[in-house]
Amino acid sequence: MTQTLKTIEIFHHTLNVGNRDWTLWASKKGLIRISYQEDQGVLPASWLKTYAPSHQFSEDAGIFDQFGATKLLESYFNGEPISFNSIPLDLWGTPFQQEVWMGLAGIPHGAIVTYKELAVSIGRPQAVRAVGAANGQNPLPVVLPCHRVIGTNGTLTGYRGGLKLKQELLKLEGITNVGAAGHERFAF
Template identity: 65%
Template sequence: MARLRRRPCLARSRPRPRAAAIATCAPDQEENRVTVLTTTLDSPLGPLFIAAGDTALHAIEFRRNRHRVRRGDDWREGDSPLLRRARQQLEEYFAGRRRVFDLPLAPRGTAFQREVWHALALIPYGATISYAELAARVGRPMAVRAVGAANGRNPLPIVLPCHRVIGADGSLTGFGGGLPAKQYLLKLEGALPDTFDLFPLAVA
């Protein structure tokens, strides 16, 4: 199992970044009001599926995503200012020019899941925390498994950085986009050395 040294000092030594904006409206209401448009971004991790309504982003999905986002009948391929903005910010992130995303988000899930996803937005670029620490941050220190399950159901990976959550022993553990993708993202952010290569990346 892949291991890396936890770096909690990073979270303490760096200024807390502005969290990605999670929409306060209920995602179901936003989806029912407007058509959700989708697009695909070619990335170093392969194609990323992106979905957004008029006012908020709903999904980012890897080709081999473990938990696929449920599509609505009114979802269709298209383009919008918000989708273009999301594509641009993701391209900047992969190019090493962006550390914090500035996008309105409306992830669809339970109140508990959304609480966990909001906590993900506060983990700084280049830092990692354990699942136990994430559970403590949402006030559920005894619910590590439930928090881990919510983390795994995150419909907006990268923007809500679930890849920054690792095992208490430093193991990479699971990731919806696969461990090679998780390793790539942590190396991109400097949380892993470039020589760390337990999971060769294959995007075909």
């Protein structure tokens, strides 16, 4: 007997905040991903194949307004210290990745932690490299603030959106004392 795949409706909308485009993606349950301009407003094919092999896209700004994401992102990029914890999330990743990503949600606005400190905070003190790798796969930058995680040497170390963007986000939160001595190839 052939099993039919359930088609998942994926909503999207592009906002221009912080002088760049951010494409928001959601299911009916919550926010699933935020794409940078560098992602060219598309979802990674391998990610879709794994988590939504049968899907359809719908442009819909309303669902993001309903979730509160639009207003919170606009406030954040206007320099307001806000929390994104009220936005419903529908995280697609391994259980370990989801554990790391939810650990990111606990880093307050204007604070930074090291990868080691993040690993300890989620009860995985020996998994620093795995935590870094999961951090690099974070589907919800800004909302789950992976930009607030730095190397133990006090440098940025890397960011999927580029070190310049990581510095801009930290500066927006009043953090200006972190050096950019990291290397772009480290996508933690």
